Amino acid sequence: MTQHGSKLTQSNATGWAMALPAIVLVATFIILPFFFAFAFSFTNQRLISPNPTEYVGLANYRRLLGFRVITIAPERDADGAPKYPRVRKFTRNNPDFPHLSGMREWFSIPWGEEKIAILSRDVLFLKCLINTAILVLAIVPLQGGGALLLALLINRKLRGINLFRTIYFMPVVISIVVVSLLWRFIYDGDDGLLNNLLAAVTFGAFKPVDWLGNTDTALSAIIAMSSWQGVGFHMVIWLSGLQTISPTLYEVAEISGASKWQTFRYVTWPGLRNTAIVVLIVITMQAFALFVQIDVMTNGEPLDSTQTLVFQAVERGYGKQDISGGSTISVLLFLVVLAISIMQRYLTRQRH
């Protein structure tokens, strides 16, 4: 027994020694910076500053997450028509509402006669949060589902199928920076390829749209372009999953007279279970980390409609040299992604 134990420790020591370089690298470049970010988020650290860094507690978090709801009662003018005082009457130099000082209106909704306004200390951060949520909720089904359809399409033994597989995978191979530049040309408002194409197929009825310069279309344009670029990668993962399903199962389905949909529902989909989990989690994390497309194509413009959490973290940390602000966003983003990953693991757990 002791013999066995010492052998195990010996081989463990060798294992640790072999893993050491990797552990050191991961610790230096991933784990340590993360703890730095966590620590900075409780200070007022700046990139370059003559003043010493101070501990500020939860101030950074309070600034990002603090919001207030106020109801504004209408004031009647001479004709009796309701008129609402402007929000800034409450938030600027109003001694009656010291806790609202410096806040800005995020949005407001009518509530009967009154108006409910949501105020926030950092409206931009909340916009980033919403935009990031939209990105993730749109890209995950679009890219994951699209990749599955592509995989089903190319999972056949047809003449020349490898050519199609290669073409569908091509955008993945090209650097995302190059692809983003390319799509800026395609989305161009005056003479972009997309506008010209749409005008051609509608015989000129289509009015040109400045896809990246319009608050209604900019985020969708980035979603479409990101999915186009990333779909091939997940197609390959789906394809590898499809090819692990035993052909005998399909034979059984055919003999039992299963329809195409039934074959997919009861043979293909259950066989893709683990692949689906991988694809879901990977796309979710990629969508949360989306940065280059925005940096190259829109810079968060127009009117902050394409701002995301990662972009804002970099923008604050390096653009505005506010390392603590950027760190705080990073920590919050980490917590969100962690929570969602745990939830996904839980929802997709193996049930017995």
Next chain:
Amino acid sequence: MALVTPDSRGLRLAVRYLVLLLVAAVFIFPLIFMVVSSLKPDAQLLRDTGNLRAFLPLDDISLDNYFAAFHRAPIGLFVLNSIMVTVITVSGNSAYGSK
């Protein structure tokens, strides 16, 4: 099982290839546009986006843009840098990531 005649099988195959080709167009045309545009001078590139010539290497085609790029920036160094990053990343990852 429906009756499968050679005709309908041929038709289904044709439809399948048509779908494959249409999807392929979505992926390859932007890339063709990129490659073809790299061979054109600026003025012609902008003139051509309005029609199918955007995808065709016509008129004033040359490798001038490539020579200009090498002239303007140390592309050779950039390529070397990229190769170095790739080699180190791939070898490092396969050394530590595999068992």
